[in-house]
Amino acid sequence: MAGKPKQMSQIKQLIRLYQSGSGIKTIARILGMSKNTVRSYLKKMADGGFNTEELLKQEDPLLEKSFHSGNPAYKADKFEYLKSRLDYYEKELKRTGVTKQLLWQEYIESDPTGYSYPQFTYHLRQQLVSRKGSMVMEHIAGDKLYIDFSGKKLHYIDRSTGELIACEVFVACLPFSDYAFAIAVRSQQTPDFLYALSCCLEAMGGVPKAIVPDNLKAAVIKADKYEPVLNQSMEDFANHYGTVVVPARSARPKDKSLVENQVKMIYSRVFAPLRNQQFFDIHALNQAINTCMVKHNQTRMQQKPYCREERFLSAEKSTLDELPSERFELKYYAELKVGNNGHIYLQRNKHYYSVPFTYIGMKVKLIYTRTMVSIYCQGKQIAVHIRSYRENAYTTVAEHLKSEHQAYKKRSHETYLARAREHSPEFHELMQVLFKRARYPEQLYRTCDGLFKLKRDFPVEEFDKACKYVLKNKLYTYYFFKNVLENGIANSEEEPLVKDALPEHANIRGRAYYASSQPTHFDQPKDGLGAQ
Structure with missing residues (x-):
């Protein structure tokens, strides 16, 4: 087996001793090398025609390349043949049913003197690894917020039924400081997702320049590498907070790798500590999650002299934009026709809302939130109502009715x-x-x-x-x-149809008379009739 290459500092000493006229035995004794090793290096110098002065000026990596030019196997014809086909093998691996074993069999049939299967897979693996190289990202304070949902779920127990209720865990982080946030919500649907995101911004005390989600349905209608189509509710959220949404590319988790890493850490720093605890509502569960996240953000980071919270407070929080004065309310949209009674029917709550009677029979647009209902027609707001959740009921503004209808209701x-x-x-x-x-x-x-x-x-x-x-x-x-x-x-002078009431008089029998004269059911017939 070939010996381990010598350090280039020793080789430079070898060259200097050789320049001074020392012999092979002397050089070997001084440097602690074998005579054959000294002789091989001197032979490489002679065969390569190297200038000793230039060799001494080279840095160690360049000098090593001069004496150890690489494995001759990588210069063989069979390597060049395999190298020319690696791109083809990489594409074929993506096809259904194609394996490395099958590709190697095809390779050996085309080149019987080619590499063995382990060598073939080694070169193919090197090809695949080189394609997956990543770039180091430089993050700017307050620039982006990465968000994601964890794959695993946390649970709480319903007090009334004892049922175990699964909750999604929303995770977010600011890449500059790696400051993290987590909260449990009941689902990944748009209302719960935007509620979790608004809680995140409030907890961080500001708004970043951009929000980077993955392509979940609550945020993105159509995923695209260049121009994804956002959910209108997500656009309304971004407009309310004065930020933009830049979804990560589909199937490209490295676009938000830091939040993916946060999910892994939360499994060990939130899920694991809470694994033996029981919670009976989602609020208690979120309090426990918050306690774990505070500890996580205050834990000193590896190979850094600070924790996430220190980095966030000192260098990033001041760069975030201010929060709006009001929390975002999810907006819903509908287009309805005004009925003959001057009301529109909101199917979601089975409730009727009035509009001015002049719009009867026309189509109007509704924008409604959890608390308010706004009605528009031809670019003009024609009615505003407080949202009611009473089913099969009416919310009516008197001014919306016709004059005769107003009089009737009044x-x-x-x-x-x-x-x-x-x-x-x-x-x-x-x-x-x-x-x-x-x-x-x-x-x-x-x-x-x-x-x-x-x-x-x-x-x-x-x-x-x-x-x-x-x-x-x-x-x-x-x-x-x-x-x-x-x-x-x-x-006419006719007498009234109704006569005056009779005057008071003493000819009244009174209650006592009727009480004493009426028979009771205990009285027996005197003549025997009806007796049994």
Whole structure:
């Protein structure tokens, strides 16, 4: 077996001793080498025609290359042949069913004197590794925020059912300081995802210039290497916080490698410490996660004289943009048609919202959040409502209705009495007596509407006489009032239809009489009839 190459510092000493006229034995003795080793280096100098002065000026790596030019195997024809086909083998490996063993068999058939299978796989592996080289990224403070979801899940127990509820774990980090954040949410759907992201920005106390997610459905509709299509809710979120979204390339985890590394560390620094603990709601689970993350960010980083939190507070937090005054609310969009009743129907909550009656039959656009509903038509906001979660109910603004509909909805005892007072005292008195009757309000309102119609159809004097006549006879029906007006009964001198009540008198038997004279069910028949 060939000996290990000598250090180039010793070879330079060999050259200097040779220049001074020392022999092979002397050089071998002084440097502790064998005579054959000294002789081989001197032979390489002679065969290569090297200038000793130039050799002494070279740095050790260049001098080593002069004496050890490499393995002759890499200069053989079979290596050149294999090298020319490595690109082809790399492409073939991506095809279904193609293995390294199959490629080697094809290679040996084309070159029977070629490399063995271990040598073949070694050269092919070197080819693949060289293709996967990575670049060192230089990160700028406050520039980007990498976000991802962990593959594994945490759980809490439902108190009422005992069911184990799985939670997704949202993870984010700022690449400059590697400051990390984690929170558990119920799913990866858009509302939970954007809620976790807003909590992250609030915890960090600022907004980075760009957010880098992967291509999850909650953020990206269509993944593309050059121009991915973002979810509209994600765009609304970015606009609210004054940042941009730059999704990582599909199947390129190295685009956000630091957050991928954070996920691995969180498995050991969050998942492992909490593995034997039980939680009964997601808030308690997140409190425990936060405690672990504070400890993680305060742990001294390897090969660095600081922890993540120190680096973040000293050099990065001040570079983040300010948070907006209000937290982001997820917006939903819909396009609906206004119904004949002047309302649109929001299917999500099964609730009706009013719009001005002039837009009946037109299509309008809705933008609604958890708390508000805004309605637009032809680029103009036509209505705003507080969102209601009552099913099959109506939210109506009175100004949106037609005038007659507004009047109908405003009906009350007070409105009818005020209108009657404006007409005459007699009509007002009649209305007061009418509303004292024990009848359903809708029935009274209809009677009042009928009386107001009669007021419009007959002269004021006749109408007031009819009011007095009705009050005197105590018959407060619409038809009686109408009959009095049409037949002119109030103008006649006839006696009232209803006589005065009988005067008080002593001819009253009283309760005691009936109590003593009525038989009870215990009385037996006196004549035996009916006896059994």
